[in-house]
Amino acid sequence: MMNPGPARRALRTATAFVVAGTSLAVLAGATAADPPPPASSVVTSPNGALSLTVSVDDDGRLGYSVTREGTVLVEPSALGLDLADGSTLGGDVEVTGTRTTARDTTWRPVWGADAVVRDHHRELTVQLRQADGRFFNVIVRAYDDGVAFRYHVPRQPGLRSLEIVDEATEFALAGDPAAWWHPRDFDTDEKTWRSSASSAMGAVNTPVTFRYGTGTHLSIHEADLDDYAAMTVVPASGRLRAALVPTPGRTAAVVTGTGRATPWRALTVTPDAGGLIESHLLENLNPPCAICEDDTRWIEPVKYVGIWWLIQHRRATWKTGRLHGATTERAKRYIDFAAAHDIRGLLAEGWNRGWEDEWSDQDFTTATPDFDLPGVVAYGKSKGVEFIAHNETGSGVDNYERQIDAAFALYERLGIRYLKTGYVGEIPGHHHFDQRMVNHYRLVLEKAAEHRINVICHECVHGTGETRTYPNALAREAVRGQEWEAFSAGNSPEHTLILPFTRNLSGPMDYTPGIMNILWDPQKAGRRVHTTLAKQLAYFVTYSSGAQMAADLPEHYADSPGLRFIEDVPARWDETKVLSAEVGDSLVVARRAGTDWYVGAMTGDRARTLRYPLSFLGKGTWVAESYSDAPETDYTENPTAVEVTKSMVTREKTITAVLVRSGGQAIRFRPATPADLQ
Ligand code: NOJ
Numbered sequence: 001m002m003n004p005g006p007a008r009r010a011l012r013t014a015t016a017f018v019v020a021g022t023s024l025a026v027l028a029g030a031t032a033a034d035p036p037p038p039a040s041s042v043v044t045s046p047n048g049a050l051s052l053t054v055s056v057d058d059d060g061r062l063g064y065s066v067t068r069e070g071t072v073l074v075e076p077s078a079l080g081l082d083l084a085d086g087s088t089l090g091g092d093v094e095v096t097g098t099r100t101t102a103r104d105t106t107w108r109p110v111w112g113a114d115a116v117v118r119d120h121h122r123e124l125t126v127q128l129r130q131a132d133g134r135f136f137n138v139i140v141r142a143y144d145d146g147v148a149f150r151y152h153v154p155r156q157p158g159l160r161s162l163e164i165v166d167e168a169t170e171f172a173l174a175g176d177p178a179a180w181w182h183p184r185d186f187d188t189d190e191k192t193w194r195s196s197a198s199s200a201m202g203a204v205n206t207p208v209t210f211r212y213g214t215g216t217h218l219s220i221h222e223a224d225l226d227d228y229a230a231m232t233v234v235p236a237s238g239r240l241r242a243a244l245v246p247t248p249g250r251t252a253a254v255v256t257g258t259g260r261a262t263p264w265r266a267l268t269v270t271p272d273a274g275g276l277i278e279s280h281l282l283e284n285l286n287p288p289c290a291i292c293e294d295d296t297r298w299i300e301p302v303k304y305v306g307i308w309w310l311i312q313h314r315r316a317t318w319k320t321g322r323l324h325g326a327t328t329e330r331a332k333r334y335i336d337f338a339a340a341h342d343i344r345g346l347l348a349e350g351w352n353r354g355w356e357d358e359w360s361d362q363d364f365t366t367a368t369p370d371f372d373l374p375g376v377v378a379y380g381k382s383k384g385v386e387f388i389a390h391n392e393t394g395s396g397v398d399n400y401e402r403q404i405d406a407a408f409a410l411y412e413r414l415g416i417r418y419l420k421t422g423y424v425g426e427i428p429g430h431h432h433f434d435q436r437m438v439n440h441y442r443l444v445l446e447k448a449a450e451h452r453i454n455v456i457c458h459e460c461v462h463g464t465g466e467t468r469t470y471p472n473a474l475a476r477e478a479v480r481g482q483e484w485e486a487f488s489a490g491n492s493p494e495h496t497l498i499l500p501f502t503r504n505l506s507g508p509m510d511y512t513p514g515i516m517n518i519l520w521d522p523q524k525a526g527r528r529v530h531t532t533l534a535k536q537l538a539y540f541v542t543y544s545s546g547a548q549m550a551a552d553l554p555e556h557y558a559d560s561p562g563l564r565f566i567e568d569v570p571a572r573w574d575e576t577k578v579l580s581a582e583v584g585d586s587l588v589v590a591r592r593a594g595t596d597w598y599v600g601a602m603t604g605d606r607a608r609t610l611r612y613p614l615s616f617l618g619k620g621t622w623v624a625e626s627y628s629d630a631p632e633t634d635y636t637e638n639p640t641a642v643e644v645t646k647s648m649v650t651r652e653k654t655i656t657a658v659l660v661r662s663g664g665q666a667i668r669f670r671p672a673t674p675a676d677l678q
């Protein structure tokens with residue numbers, strides 16, 4: 001290790017400075033002509049509440065810490081990248097300079113939780129030189145709803161490529177906050193979410209969410225994941241550390257060029273649980289839309305039905321034969337149902353050749369003999385229902401990449417604008433979330449955009465806010481979704497109340513809500529859906545997605561009182577407000593679409609009476625069409641009982657929602673018409 005020398009030691013004893021707006025308040029004692037770069041730099045959020053300090057300790061180790069209103073949330077934690085040559089960028093550094101910028105703009109997503117998003121932050125770049133002469137930067141941002149940082153490694157002699165074994169990045173959370181987490185797995189996000197003290201938490205996938213004793217919530221995730229391995233978080237020596245998903249058989253998790261930045265390590269920090277849901281931090285950390293130069297009308301959120309729940313319950317098959325699900329006849333019948341109920345998409349799984357044996361060798365351009373692809377697409381168009389094609393790769397990723405150009409060109413020619421992809425099974429030589437696969441999912445989005453196709457991706461890596469850049473990424477699974485209710489012991493009430501505060505923060509979620517026949521168990525296998533009917537309706541509002549499935553069978557909707565709400569609830573929103581929230585326990589969300597407001601309320605494992613004022617409504621009288629757990633609703637015995645009421649309300653009113661265990665309420669508010677008022 002190089003001797004730091006007097007100059008560097010002086011740097012390390014320098015006082016911290018604070019970045020305020022675009023100007024730097026330079027530390028006391030420095031001359032205006034030649035201010036020595038400080039060893040510790042702070043960036044504060046525009047509202048002054050959040051601060052992130054980057055510092056270099058006496059041994060030259062790079063680190064950071066985070067405070068909120070003076071209270072430490074993240075204690076001094078290491079920063080750095082462990083490289084394949086055995087060195088660590090960040091291990092023996094000095095600060096050579098700093099640069100700050102500030103930004104306050106708004107942007108309009110093609111679709112999303114809010115029609116207008118504010119991007120208001122301060123950014124600090126700390127320029128660093130290693131004792132071995134290599135140099136890199138840490139870029140730090142502070143927003144009112146969180147902080148984030150990334151490494152930027154410029155091109156330089158002696159460092160032409162970056163082989164990153166792992167990140168040295170730590171998250172030394174202060175105290176022992178409560179934690180909600182998904183066990184670490186390099187291939188799936190489809191496990192049950194859990195809660196514990198953070199000290200009892202194991203290795204996890206992200207997002208991972210914490211609540212401090214003060215009520216402050218913090219969620220760790222990543223943003224702008226591109227040509228890199230996904231991040232997991234592991235406990236190490238009493239603190240948490242970032243750990244990259246490895247590529248099997250390769251030392252480095254990431255092999256990439258220099259002259260680039262790594263994904264953001266993002267800490268969403270809000271005074272309450274609802275703030276996490278309202279945050280746009282992850283989207284703000286992604287680049288602007290890359291596919292919006294011309295017409296974006298083809299990018300359109302969708303409500304859809306599917307030849308799917310039947311297959312999940314093994315009443316029909318993906319493969320051809322007597323029980324084949326995706327027949328022309330059934331597709332047309334489902335299209336008729338969708339068209340009659342304002343549902344604009346039909347998914348059919350098993351429409352193509354290749355489901356007979358291994359799923360990894362499918363043919364994505366040839367339909368089965370009993371499925372008339374052009375005919376079904378055209379029939380749908382004639383009724384205003386888009387056909388959603390399905391590509392189950394069975395993790396045969398090379399097979400898929402060989403066909404992708406031809407398949408997407410065919411779909412575009414036929415007018416297919418929506419596609420669900422899937423990656424069931426093991427990927428030979430890879431993990432679902434390793435660098436190669438992260439690149440693959442991005443490639444699919446790019447190719448799809450070239451052919452004006454919207455994508456719903458199952459079994460792919462978690463979202464990282466890239467819907468800003470690729471709004472055709474309408475939804476992804478990355479969750480133990482409702483399908484598990486059909487083929488396993490199912491999803492606990494707590495699981496479904498953890499999702500909005502964890503998984504759904506990373507982006508739109510294809511949970512596939514809308515099951516009305518809660519206790520349907522055609523195989524007599526002891527399966528059920530672990531909610532009431534009203535909670536299924538609430539999901540359309542509480543869960544955020546660009547693609548919301550009405551997942552049940554047409555025959556189960558036929559006489560269900562919930563169908564009307566599913567018809568009415570839009571797929572696209574203009575504004576989102578969280579009215580009440582407790583992680584894992586209860587949630588009330590209001591969303592506006594045009595003039596109408598919709599509210600979804602739901603509970604986890606315990607019955608709750610939730611009160612929320614209607615102050616979000618505009619002036620005047622509103623008609624409230626409400627679907628709630630009824631007095632006789634019971635999670636175990638009578639989950640489908642639902643009380644449907646219509647009443648007149650104003651913004652002065654407070655709603656008292658009496659919800660049973662795993663219960664719900666869904667309300668549409670529309671401005672009263674003269675006819676209503678009579
Ligand atoms: C798993 C997906 O999550 C599910 O929705 C799909 O039906 C099956 N794979 C078959 O592709």
Ligand code: CA
Pocket residue numbers: 190458459477
């Ligand atoms: Ca799945």
